[in-house]
Amino acid sequence: MLSFVFPHLKPVLRAYTPAISLAIGLFAIGTSASADVDLPTLGDTSSVTISPQQERELGKQWLRAYRSQVPTSSDPLVIDYLEQLFDRLLPYSQLQRKQIELVVAENRTLNAFAVPGGIIGVHTGLLTYAKTENQLAAVLAHELGHLSQRHYARRLESEKNLMVPMLAGMLAGLVLAANSEGDAGIAAIMGTQAAAQQARLSFSRQNEQEADRIGMQTMIEAGLDPYAASEMFEEMMRANRLNRRPPEYLLTHPVSERRVADARNRAMKYPRKAYPDNLEYQLVRARIRANQEETPQIAARMFKSELDRESDSPDASRYGWALALSRSSQFDAAREALAPLLEKDPTRVTYQIMRADIEITAERYKAGLSILEDQLKKHPGSYPLNVRYAEALMKAGSYKESAEILDRLSRKRSNDDYVWYLLAEVNGLAGNILGVHQARAEYFILNGVYDRAMIQLRNALKLTQGNSYQTAMLEERLKYTQQQMLNRGF
Incomplete structure (x- = not known):
């Protein structure tokens, strides 16, 4: 039976099929070069190897294989936030088909990846490294750049003989990385890539340059901060220096001082201005940070400490504190912690869901359901509200009503x-x-x-x-x- 513990984590099905692993599409290892490379739009050459329709089929099969082996987040607030951010980026991407499939791995490591057929994977840990929404968007826009230029197909054109061992090993490595803190995954990825690395090094430099350039253009047209790319690169380099092993993302997207400088130089073509951060990003980030602590009690102390020493985002720290208190069954304290946020911004759906979560976790189902019903009247199409309402009805024993909502969804x-x-x-x-x-x-x-x-x-x-x-x-x-x-x- 379903366990109602937030955050949601779907059970992992062990049904690994080596043949499906050939669908993996991470992008190449290499280092950045110093100048922009204006590559032509991908034409018929790569299509001889793999068509867009074949890419979509590969992506679909790969995603199914990945889901069966990796703990993935089903927190509707996290999923909805990321989908909305992609909705902001996609219209300005160079993808001909403005659709992606998102998968979020529940893992604290810094990683994101793109797979042929419009699959984007994000580790929850990426959101803890990206300090602002703009920094996160820079990584996602870069991955969209890889997809739009079909770098996967172009690599297959030049590496046909190495395709099978490389792709099989990379899926295995990604699965291992998403199920651990990364050591085993790194070993698998690097082992299978060693034979192919030298042959494709210069090609991967072009891939990374092209994705950087296209990603920044997507950011600019979407009204986001072009300087965020160099800032995120610096965060990655800092993580690389502080950790005994490189983050998984840096194995496939190497960052050097030169690449940081290139990104900064591109951004300097545009006037520097202030871009206010999106509070919703910081709230989602607080949820992920709370999940990563060993116990809710530790998370509560962490967020309270941030509030006591003037947090960079006090509202997000307070939200995380209320969340952790609720998970610790300190319901009165959780209500008290959340109250200033509700008074300050009573229309924010994320706060109202937190308010309902406290009541439902406290088994005050009538109060929690009333909050959600009121919000659904105002936001009937909200994915997080509908999921939370269905979950709450299920926990309250209203199975038929819950099933009706989920059937529509x-x-x-x-x-x-x-x-x-x-x-x-x-x-x-x-x-x-x-x-x-x-x-x-x-x-x-x-x-x-x-x-x-x-x-x-x-x-x-x-x-x-x-x-x-x-x-x-x-x-x-x-x-x-x-x-x-x-x-x-x-």
């Missing part, structure tokens, strides 16, 4: 495996066995566990005899799943 977010996970749980509690099998099947499909998905679909078919429409739908889904299982080796 699953139609809007059919690729959201956490929604399917919740729907399977609540259908089970409500006694809807057919619904359990259907939701579990979708969850397993999104995690690449096709054999278990087929078991669920066959079980569902046994319950739809006499209903020709439902039977036809399930049979079609079963055929799709069988085909996916056959094709997963490419």
Whole structure:
């Protein structure tokens, strides 16, 4: 049964398939060069190797394999914030298809990656290293630059003989890195890349330069700070000096003093001005920082200490303090800590969700549900509010109402495996066995566990005899799943 502990962390399914690992698309190791490289738009040359449609299929299969092996965040506030930031960047990117699939690994290390087919991965640790929203956006815009120029396809064109061992090892390394503090992942990545590194060094320099240049242009057009790229590079170099091992991100995106200078020189073409930070970023960052502490009590002391010594973002520190107090079952203290924020900004949805979370965690379900219902009247399309409301209804024993909300949400977010996970749980509690099998099947499909998905679909078919429409739908889904299982080796 689902455990209602915030933050949410989906269970990791162990269904690793080596063939699927060939879909990985991290970008090359190398060092930066000193000048901008104006490469032409990628044309038919790389398309001979891999088409955009093939890239999307590779990306879909890779994402399913990755999800099955890596603890991923399903905190709706974190997911919603990152999706909104991408929504701000994507219209100004050079991607022809302005869509991405986001996966957030619950890991404290500094890492982000791009995979062919529009997949962007982010470690939660990246948000603790990026001190401002603009610094985070600089990293994400850089990854969009890699995707828009299809660097994956261009690398395959020049490295066909090394493709299989390199890509298989890189997926294994990413999975290891996301399941640990990074040592094992680094060893796997560096071991498989050693043979190919020299052959592609100069090409990867061009990749990084191009992604830097395009990423900065995306930032500027989106109204974000062009100087944030050099600031984030400096944060990475500082992390590299302070740690006994380099962050995973620096293995595939090396940063040097020259690269920092190049980024700063590009930014100097534009007037320097103040860019106020987004408080919502700092609130999400506080959630992640609270999650990374060993206990809520330690997190509470950390945030209280920040408040006592004049925090850089006092509202975020206070929010983190209230969050940690609630998780420590100090509900009166949590309400008291949150009160000044509610008085200062009563319309902020993030504060209202925190207010409801305190009541729900304290098992005051009526009060918590009332807060969420009031907010949903004002923001009916809010993803975090809908997820929280469904979770709260489930915990309060209102299974049918929770299932109705999740069913609607699953139609809007059919690729959201956490929604399917919740729907399977609540259908089970409500006694809807057919619904359990259907939701579990979708969850397993999104995690690449096709054999278990087929078991669920066959079980569902046994319950739809006499209903020709439902039977036809399930049979079609079963055929799709069988085909996916056959094709997963490419």
